[in-house]
Amino acid sequence: MLEQVISIIYASVTRRKYKLTLPMLLSALTALAVLLTLVVTLTASYHSQRQSLYDTTLQLNNTSATRMSLTMDSLFQSMHASLQTASAFLRDNPSLSEAGVLDHLEYSRKTSSYFNSIFWVNNKGIVKSISPPAIALKGKKLTTQASQEALAAKAPYVSTPYISATGRLIVLITEPVFDKQGSYQGYIGGTIYLHEKNILSTIFGSNLIDSAGSYFYVVDTTGKLVFHPDPDLLGDDVSANDVVRKLMKGFNGEEKVINTQGETFLAGFSNVTSNGWGIVVQSPVETIYEQLNRQIRSTAIYMGLPFLIIMLLAMFIARRLAMPFAALADYIGHAADGQSFSPPIKRNHWNREAFVLTQTVLGAVESMRKQSEELTHAALVDPLTGLLNRRALEEEMSKRAENEEPFSLVVLDIDRFKCVNDTLGHQVGDEVLKSLADVLNHSVRAHDMCCRFGGEEFVILLPGSGVEEAFHLAERIRLTIEKTATPANRVITVSLGIAAYPQHAADTNTLFKLADEALYAAKEAGRNRTMLAGQASSSDLQSKLPFSR
Structure with a gap:
């Protein structure tokens, strides 16, 4: 464009065969200055925005990888806990029939949905x-290397x-089984x-590649793919990737990387503990680069106004161009730190690309925030x-x-609940569990905490309550459950144990053990x-109650 302007001026001067006037010279210089300013x-805008987008993308990807690793960490802890429960069941029921074992495995698989299959292998590998x-x-003996390693471990x-x-x-996940x-x-x-x-596709969803081409994948400790948008790549060894090598060494972070197919990406990565x-x-x-090119073209069009207006407003426009991206970078920085910050949104923003980019990033941040909250809620609530x-x-x-705040624990377990499951089925048993949970919720104070600890065992945490207050509540719950009609159409009773912190124990493990023993x-x-x-x-405390038996 500069060469074209200079050629036009030179041709005009040559044809007319007279020297340049000051107005013409100033006009030419002004045009030249505006064009140089535009260039x-x-x-400058290209380089600034490229770095801003690089940094923003790296921060977003790193934050996403970190949150997903925490989610997967919680998931695998729950999966191991599920297998530990099954292992304890086999230990505590050595004479259980084959049908009973199968029923328990079926129940564990269907209620947790963690595994595609669950099985019990004896110490001979059968x-x-x-x-x-x-x-x-x-009845068959497993001979794969993984099965043998699990058996030997x-x-x-x-x-x-x-x-x-x-x-x-x-992928095989196991827990050992020991007898008493x-x-x-x-x-x-x-x-x-x-x-x-x-379970991985259920938790992380089916939208594996977004509109911008971003995606995530999971590798195991040896650098093999266990989750990827392209199912044909599952099981492939990608340990040659620089990021994967760092993950295998236990590092977390973000960087520009070239993958095994020679494609360049901005990656955030995090280990699962x-x-x-x-x-x-x-x-x-x-x-x-595509986003930057669109932005540069849009900027050039806006600055194609008459020279005088552009010259007067050039600095102002440049500043206004940078403002949306600076605000967006600030918002992403606050969002990455988990802070609450007003989104940089204007309903009628004059810069369409800035508005679209802002909306896109805000949508991504909000989607990840909601997904994180849902996963956190799912990790803390019994389904x-x-x-x-x-x-x-x-x-x-x-x-x-840690804060040395006194509290009491009430641990309760349904009496002969196995009989309910065996005679009426697990569905009725589940309804009994939900009925009991409803009684607990209506029996405690607003700040008390009701939990399902596992199976038919429940725990109530009573902040600031002593033994006598906990005993009164426990007896009231026991009598209420005994008198309440249940889906099993029979009387359901519970046994309860109580322990108080710090009266009975100075640490939580001992405290729970004492309550469980009670x-x-x-x-x-x-x-x-x-x-x-x-x-x-x-009996001493029970005799003080107006409703004691």
């Missing part, structure tokens, strides 16, 4: 029971992706079918009863113990009663 402005039973492996184990005995690409004498009996295993719908896996969230650099779960209880107990003392004493920690009976 400089566009160049499958004793498997859910779903349609997988014809019962005698400890919690997570495999790399491998082809199973059924021909599927899977501590003798190793094999393991409980749960599988994730990588090429089929699984519980299993050593790594999550990478990345955006293609070419998308950022069947709607009560808080074991993890929420342990966090609350630890917090109160619960089982109540069961041994005949069930349908309340016992205090460290006492053979609770």
